[in-house]
Amino acid sequence: MQINPLKLSEEIRGIVCKTIDDIELRKYFRFRGGRWYGGVATADCVGCCLKCVFCWGHLTRDNPREHGKFYTPLQVFSQITKIAEKRGYNKTRVSGGEPTISRDHLLQLLELVDQTNYMFILETNGILIGADKTYAQQLSKYDNLYVRVSIKGCTPEEFSKLTGASPEDFSLQLKSLENLLDAGVACHSAVMLSFSTKESMVKLLEELREIDKGLPNQVEEEYVILYPHVKKLLRRNNIWPFKAIEP
Numbered sequence: 001m002q003i004n005p006l007k008l009s010e011e012i013r014g015i016v017c018k019t020i021d022d023i024e025l026r027k028y029f030r031f032r033g034g035r036w037y038g039g040v041a042t043a044d045c046v047g048c049c050l051k052c053v054f055c056w057g058h059l060t061r062d063n064p065r066e067h068g069k070f071y072t073p074l075q076v077f078s079q080i081t082k083i084a085e086k087r088g089y090n091k092t093r094v095s096g097g098e099p100t101i102s103r104d105h106l107l108q109l110l111e112l113v114d115q116t117n118y119m120f121i122l123e124t125n126g127i128l129i130g131a132d133k134t135y136a137q138q139l140s141k142y143d144n145l146y147v148r149v150s151i152k153g154c155t156p157e158e159f160s161k162l163t164g165a166s167p168e169d170f171s172l173q174l175k176s177l178e179n180l181l182d183a184g185v186a187c188h189s190a191v192m193l194s195f196s197t198k199e200s201m202v203k204l205l206e207e208l209r210e211i212d213k214g215l216p217n218q219v220e221e222e223y224v225i226l227y228p229h230v231k232k233l234l235r236r237n238n239i240w241p242f243k244a245i246e247p
């Protein structure tokens, strides 16, 4: 059965978020440094609104009740800035799951990061930003924010096969870019190409060009990393990449 990412987002939100004294707390399972973007302090959150067949975080994603601990935005901010300071990074991010599920929590975290010289890279599947343009408008308030929308596959059919969502929801990923650009938020798209054909890639580039002629030139190619647990997951789902990266 196909998932409804907007409905799933609400369900997961009920598990991985809670509000105490008007502050939204979110579940995280790890804080770490990372080599991406030339060095980035990372908070790994629990929970997502898609079910990608290649997701390295699928264990926490599929068992959100069992994993992670609740943190306030200030606690997350303290953890990632401590790591960034210690390692000499100038970038921070939330990864591991979908950061946009906890909207108030994310916005409060961005508020805090905006008072520093650190950049915050919002890695998102774009579903919730595509479904509600006021989300992009709220994000436009932050100077230190950069958004990377990770598109899953190149066509509605590929998207559905990879994420478990219905093909129609693919348009939400593209719409998020439109909403972000309309709101003046700096962003680009990364595209998971491991399972795509050349023809479908050409199709996607045309669609991106229709949104903004600069978008196709900024596409970041993404390929699945074949960690042992990801290999197992792909075999279980009976799908194998045309192209992948060995860890």
Ligand code: SF4
Binding pocket: 048, 049, 050, 051, 052, 054, 055, 056, 057, 058, 061, 096, 097, 098, 125
């Ligand atoms: S969008 Fe990202 S976190 Fe969510 S299931 Fe897909 S790969 Fe995992």
